[in-house]
Every structure is written in C-alpha cells, then in structure tokens.
Amino acid sequence: MTGRCLDLLRCSAIASMLAGVAFGSVPGPELDVSWAGASLDVESAWIPLAPVGLKVHVGYMTIVNRAATDKHVLGADSPDYERVELHRSTIKDGVTSMEAVEEVRVPPHGRVEFAPTGLHFMLLGPKRPQALGARVPIVLLLSSGEKVDVSAIVRRRDDPAQGAHSHHWHICATCHSLDGISAMARFPKLAGQRAAYIEKQVRDFRDGRRNNDGGQMEASASDIADADLARTAAYFASLPPPPPDGTLQTNGPEWRRGAALYQEGDEAAGIPPCNRCHDDATSGQPQGPYLSSQHASYLAKQLRDWRTGIRTNSGDMPKIAAKLSDQDIDALATFLASYPRVHANGTAAQ
Numbered sequence: 001m002t003g004r005c006l007d008l009l010r011c012s013a014i015a016s017m018l019a020g021v022a023f024g025s026v027p028g029p030e031l032d033v034s035w036a037g038a039s040l041d042v043e044s045a046w047i048p049l050a051p052v053g054l055k056v057h058v059g060y061m062t063i064v065n066r067a068a069t070d071k072h073v074l075g076a077d078s079p080d081y082e083r084v085e086l087h088r089s090t091i092k093d094g095v096t097s098m099e100a101v102e103e104v105r106v107p108p109h110g111r112v113e114f115a116p117t118g119l120h121f122m123l124l125g126p127k128r129p130q131a132l133g134a135r136v137p138i139v140l141l142l143s144s145g146e147k148v149d150v151s152a153i154v155r156r157r158d159d160p161a162q163g164a165h166s167h168h169w170h171i172c173a174t175c176h177s178l179d180g181i182s183a184m185a186r187f188p189k190l191a192g193q194r195a196a197y198i199e200k201q202v203r204d205f206r207d208g209r210r211n212n213d214g215g216q217m218e219a220s221a222s223d224i225a226d227a228d229l230a231r232t233a234a235y236f237a238s239l240p241p242p243p244p245d246g247t248l249q250t251n252g253p254e255w256r257r258g259a260a261l262y263q264e265g266d267e268a269a270g271i272p273p274c275n276r277c278h279d280d281a282t283s284g285q286p287q288g289p290y291l292s293s294q295h296a297s298y299l300a301k302q303l304r305d306w307r308t309g310i311r312t313n314s315g316d317m318p319k320i321a322a323k324l325s326d327q328d329i330d331a332l333a334t335f336l337a338s339y340p341r342v343h344a345n346g347t348a349a350q
C-alpha cells in the first residue's frame with residue numbers, strides 16, 4: 001500500500017471509503033489523491049468482553065476528522081451483529097438514561113470519542129459468541145455516502161495494555177456517583193463503606209448470590225476483574241463518608257423507636273441491637289456494613305428484601321429482618337439515614 005497507509009486499520013478504512021464512493025475494486029495508486037478528501041480515522045476501537053449470553057454489546061472508539069469539512073456519522077453496520085445503533089448515555093440527577101442518537105458530527109480537524117459513560121455504539125443481536133482478542137468489523141456510514149471500515153478488538157474493560165482511558169469506578173459512578181454519594185435512593189451510597197463489604201457485594205451479584213438489584217448491577221459486576229474490583233472498592237472506601245440526611249425529622253416518636261431498636265434491640269421480640277455488628281460496633285463481632293447516612297428507602301428495601309427472601313446473601317440478616325414489622329423497618333431506616341457516621345466513641349468512622 002502507499003506511504004500514507006500507516007496501519008491496517010487506516011488501510012482498510014481507505015479501501016472501504018473508495019469502494020463506497022467510486023471504486024468497485026481494490027484501489028490502485030490513485031489512492032493518495034482520494035484520501036486527501038476523505039480523511040476520517042478511527043483510533044482504539046474496542047468492544048468490552050460481555051457476560052456470556054448478553055444480547056447487547058457496546059463498542060467504543062475515537063473518530064478523528066483530518067479534513068477541513070464536517071463529517072457526519074449516520075450509523076453503522078457489522079456483519080457480526082443484527083443491528084448497530086448510535087447511543088448516548090447521560091446522567092441527570094444521578095439517573096442514567098440512554099437515548100438513540102440520529103447522527104454524530106465530527107468537526108473539521110476534530111475528534112469525537114465514543115467511550116464509557118458517553119457516546120457508544122450499541123451492538124444488538126450478536127451472530128457469534130464473543131472471543132477475547134477477536135477483531136470485529138464495523139462499518140461507519142457517513143452522510144457523504146462514504147463508508148469507513150473499523151476493526152474493533154474484543155478485550156476486557158480493565159485491560160492495562162489499553163492505557164488508563166478511565167478507571168473502572170467511572171463505570172460504577174454512572175449510578176453510584178463519582179463521590180460515592182448517589183443522588184437517587186435506589187443506588188446505595190458507597191462513599192466510606194468498608195472495602196471488604198463492597199467487594200463481597202459485587203462478587204455476590206456477579207456469582208448470583210445477590211440479585212435484588214433489578215438487573216442493574218449485573219453487567220457491571222460480571223465485567224470487573226478481581227484486581228480492578230479491589231482497586232474500585234478501595235477507591236469508594238477511601239472517599240469521605242456521606243453526610244446524614246438533613247431533611248428527615250429527628251427525635252420524633254418514629255425516630256426514637258428506630259434509635260432504641262438500633263442501640264438496644266427488642267428482647268421480647270427477639271431483635272438484637274443492630275450496633276452489635278454495624279457502624280459503632282466495638283466488639284469482635286462480625287463487621288457489618290455502615291448503615292448510617294445511607295438512603296432511608298434503600299435501607300428499608302434491603303430489610304424487606306431479606307424478610308421476603310429476595311436478598312439472601314447473609315447468614316444473620318434474614319433471621320433478624322423476619323422479626324421486624326413494617327413500622328420497625330421504617331423507624332430504623334429513618335433513624336439510620338439521619339444518623340451521622342461516627343463511631344460510638346465520637347471518632348469519625350474513617
């Protein structure tokens with residue numbers, strides 16, 4: 001090929017553009033001339049290895065426009081998938097939403113990144129099982145009629161060879177927030193939580209021992225390698241813990257009932273004090289997760305999920321939750337969400 005054709009990716013892109021625009025056959029030496037007008041490059045195209053059986057994959061890449069005019073990507077195709085769509089995920093008020101995108105403009109001499117938590121290609125209906133290291137052909141369709149051949153590599157999200165495009169926790173942050181203090185109550189706050197507890201929960205989701213997440217944790221949990229999970233858990237654990245929920249009314253009858261249950265339990269009802277194992281537990285008892293300053297409705301959901309048997313990944317909690325009435329659960333959740341995260345001896349939990 002010619003001197004301009006620096007790597008395989010670009011060569012095939014050129015060949016395809018030419019095929020799409022004018023030539024039906026393998027391009028000859030006139031290649032350079034046509035290239036000058038149609039210089040769209042694709043860098044680092046990749047597809048994260050997805051959990052087996054998942055029918056929707058994603059593709060990421062950086063599209064670089066070396067021309068002096070706009071380029072518009074209208075869509076894409078791949079022989080390996082039934083359909084390819086352009087999507088954008090956005091986070092607003094802690095909620096992730098996804099929308100289809102009609103076209104993506106690549107400005108003159110500019111670049112557009114398709115990356116986790118932004119623009120991405122949705123690859124729907126895989127026609128063959130994914131294989132680590134395999135090359136997947138994707139064809140970008142431009143408004144000019146040009147086609148750009150892309151060869152995307154299937155790799156793990158945390159492949160260090162890829163360089164630190166983003167840390168793994170950026171993916172978690174779409175729901176749990178980068179500061180670990182999620183805005184939406186259905187996403188638990190992870191900031192300052194015990195690292196070992198975070199790791200255990202992600203493994204439990206991954207291995208099917210915890211599945212009360214409505215399917216939201218499934219993909220992230222299956223995706224993460226152990227070393228990355230340790231780093232991600234350490235990251236969230238190292239963040240300043242969340243402040244208590246100041247909107248809740250404290251010291252009312254419900255709140256006081258919650259505080260009493262938490263600190264003393266209810267012997268007659270067979271409910272042990274929660275702080276024997278949680279938050280300001282001081283003894284050698286098993287260290288439960290921090291509950292204080294967590295979202296009230298998240299805590300209540302967990303207790304109800306244990307009571308009904310939807311959440312099963314604990315030896316102690318199902319038995320304890322079974323003894324709690326709805327009022328107990330609401331009282332505990334209200335108390336805990338408004339309870340600052342400090343140990344009994346007054347030192348900050350971190």
Ligand code: HEC
Binds near residue numbers: 201
């Ligand atoms: C699409 C949204 C979403 C993403 C992305 C996500 N999670 Fe979650 N996560 C959830 C939801 C929802 C729950 C709560 C499920 C429930 O109600 O029990 C949860 C629960 C958890 C829990 C349990 C917390 C507790 O207090 O028990 C941990 C730990 C966790 N996620 C860690 C992670 C990590 C680490 C990542 C990134 C690798 C991640 N999550 C990515 C939605 C998400």
Ligand code: HEC
Binds near residue numbers: 271274276287316
């Ligand atoms: C004997 C120790 C023990 C006692 C007593 C105990 N817990 Fe727990 N609790 C645990 C452990 C351990 C876990 C973590 C389970 C797991 O690994 O998923 C847990 C988890 C929880 C969670 C889930 C937190 C999250 O972030 O998802 C809630 C909520 C909870 N406990 C509430 C309570 C309440 C309320 C009480 C008192 C009525 C209580 N616990 C008493 C040991 C205990």
